[in-house]
Amino acid sequence: MADEVTVNIRLESAIVYARQKGRELAAELGFSQSELTIIATAISELARNIVDYAGNGQIIMQLIEKDGQKGIMIKAQDNGPGIPDIELAMQDGYSTGNSLGLGLPGTKRLMDEFEIDSKVGQGTTVTVIKWKRNDINFKI
Amino acid sequence: MKVPILKQGDYLIASVQSVLSDSDLSLLRDEIAERVGRYRSRGVIIDVTALDVIDSYAARTLKNIAQITKLRGAETVIAGIQPEVAFSMVQLGLTLDGVATALDLEEGLICLDKLTKGMINKNGG
Ligand SMILES: Nc1ncnc2c1ncn2[C@@H]1O[C@H](COP(=O)(O)OP(=O)(O)OP(=O)(O)O)[C@@H](O)[C@H]1O
Ligand SMILES: [Mg+2]
Numbered sequence: 001m002a003d004e005v006t007v008n009i010r011l012e013s014a015i016v017y018a019r020q021k022g023r024e025l026a027a028e029l030g031f032s033q034s035e036l037t038i039i040a041t042a043i044s045e046l047a048r049n050i051v052d053y054a055g056n057g058q059i060i061m062q063l064i065e066k067d068g069q070k071g072i073m074i075k076a077q078d079n080g081p082g083i084p085d086i087e088l089a090m091q092d093g094y095s096t097g098n099s100l101g102l103g104l105p106g107t108k109r110l111m112d113e114f115e116i117d118s119k120v121g122q123g124t125t126v127t128v129i130k131w132k133r134n135d136i137n138f139k140i
Numbered sequence: 141m142k143v144p145i146l147k148q149g150d151y152l153i154a155s156v157q158s159v160l161s162d163s164d165l166s167l168l169r170d171e172i173a174e175r176v177g178r179y180r181s182r183g184v185i186i187d188v189t190a191l192d193v194i195d196s197y198a199a200r201t202l203k204n205i206a207q208i209t210k211l212r213g214a215e216t217v218i219a220g221i222q223p224e225v226a227f228s229m230v231q232l233g234l235t236l237d238g239v240a241t242a243l244d245l246e247e248g249l250i251c252l253d254k255l256t257k258g259m260i261n262k263n264g265g
Pocket of ligand 1: 045049050052053054078080081082083089090094095096097098099100101102103104105124196197
């Protein structure tokens with residue numbers, strides 16, 4: 001059971017591949033169908049931003065554990081042009097690609113944790129986490 | 141073509157069979173636009189039951205299809221959006237404003253019948 005998967009993103013077809021891999025990996029933790037779809041949607045948005053704005057990069061997906069809580073961490077990284085104004089890029093409706101401008105703010109809403117690090121001329125890394133809700137357990 | 145498009149009377153029925161990439165979606169859009177003209181169709185149903193995800197690109201393309209077919213004189217209904225897909229779409233902030241939707245193919249056909257007979261105002265007004 002692999003707990004880390006890396007998908008190189010260059011061609012648009014890798015977007016579908018990355019979200020399928022992410023779904024498979026997350027399924028190992030027993031996420032619900034709804035949560036798996038949320039995770040796949042987030043991966044789709046982050047991977048598409050790489051294709052659209054950076055040309056190529058990677059999606060690194062990893063099962064993690066912190067304080068007894070399990071989850072999946074997804075890191076989308078590229079060495080593209082970077083984002084000059086992150087605050088602006090995080091606003092609903094802001095797009096330099098003549099699109100809906102929902103990818104980044106929407107992904108933040110979909111996931112439990114969201115971090116973006118970008119430097120003009122160096123690249124962008126977006127890291128997101130979805131925690132697995134702890135199952136109710138009746139042990140005292 | 142990854143998505144079979146069947147002609148049924150005045151309607152076209154596109155049934156998505158598998159996950160679609162961005163280019164598959166764009167191809168579907170172009171193909172529907174072309175066939176609406178070729179067959180003089182009055183309605184289009186896109187059955188998206190098999191879609192794993194409707195992200196910003198897919199939503200935008202589905203909206204575009206509805207707009208394009210409208211300009212070509214046909215109505216479009218999107219049928220079969222799965223509950224978990226709908227849930228994700230809402231959180232992402234995606235809407236299909238102005239696009240008719242239906243629970244499944246059967247409902248989609250009923251909806252198209254009404255739309256093409258002008259009995260429904262799909263903008264809700
Ligand atoms: N990896 C990246 N490298 C460089 N710029 C980026 C990157 N990701 C996003 N951006 C910039 O941030 C903006 C907002 O991104 P976001 O994903 O929210 O919207 P969008 O891609 O424009 O539209 P949508 O995702 O709704 O189709 C983009 O238009 C682009 O200018
Ligand atoms: Mg985007």
